[in-house]
Amino acid sequence: MSLTHAILGVLNVEPMNGYELSQAFETSLAWVWVAPRSQIYPTLRKMEAEGLIEAERQVRGTKLERRVYSVTDAGLAELRRWVAEPFDTTMKRDPVLLQGLFLDLVDPDVAAKIFEHVIDEQRAIVEYGERLHREILASDLLPVHQRRLARRPPDEREYVATLKAHAFAGAAAQAKARIAWAEEGIRLLRHGPAADSAVKRPAGKKARPRQQGG
Numbered sequence: 001m002s003l004t005h006a007i008l009g010v011l012n013v014e015p016m017n018g019y020e021l022s023q024a025f026e027t028s029l030a031w032v033w034v035a036p037r038s039q040i041y042p043t044l045r046k047m048e049a050e051g052l053i054e055a056e057r058q059v060r061g062t063k064l065e066r067r068v069y070s071v072t073d074a075g076l077a078e079l080r081r082w083v084a085e086p087f088d089t090t091m092k093r094d095p096v097l098l099q100g101l102f103l104d105l106v107d108p109d110v111a112a113k114i115f116e117h118v119i120d121e122q123r124a125i126v127e128y129g130e131r132l133h134r135e136i137l138a139s140d141l142l143p144v145h146q147r148r149l150a151r152r153p154p155d156e157r158e159y160v161a162t163l164k165a166h167a168f169a170g171a172a173a174q175a176k177a178r179i180a181w182a183e184e185g186i187r188l189l190r191h192g193p194a195a196d197s198a199v200k201r202p203a204g205k206k207a208r209p210r211q212q213g214g
Helices: 003-011 018-026 037-049 073-083 095-101 108-137 143-150 154-190 193-200
Strands: 053-060 064-071
Touching: 003 018, 003 037, 003 053, 003 064, 003 073, 018 037, 018 064, 037 053, 064 073, 095 108, 108 154, 143 154
Parallel strands: none
Antiparallel strands: 053 064
């Protein structure tokens, strides 16, 4: 997925300026796709040059000017093309799993803290994803989702809401799988060589020196 398609998806709800787009990525899209403002503004200029979006200059007050972006027909066609194309789900880069390959290089207590950090972060994703899943199905929607549904015919709104809720349920399910993986990692650390040594030799008791001779 590219930032271009994420922006097209957001602007397809309603026209926005750069600041409003940044807010959308920091709130409703935060657990799905992250994009800092330093990436959003150059991408907007590139998309405008490619004809995927167009900008309307609006003046607020006497001097303040802002550019409000909306999706063009070409942009909507590109968004629909991307949505209909299967995405490569095979992992190419996963820093957490890469780190996991080399955790034997550090003390088990340090490695356990890495897994605990994963668990804490993923639990937050589970909580957020499940909450949005419930709220969408209960029609207690975020403003961006309310505006998107308002543009659809009444008989399609339940279907659209169900699909959006399903996406957040997917985020929660993936996070739960990663939590289970991290918990298993902690279990392995507790049963590793260091743990076996602790069981065989009581804490604080030194090994007997080997006797010489007979």
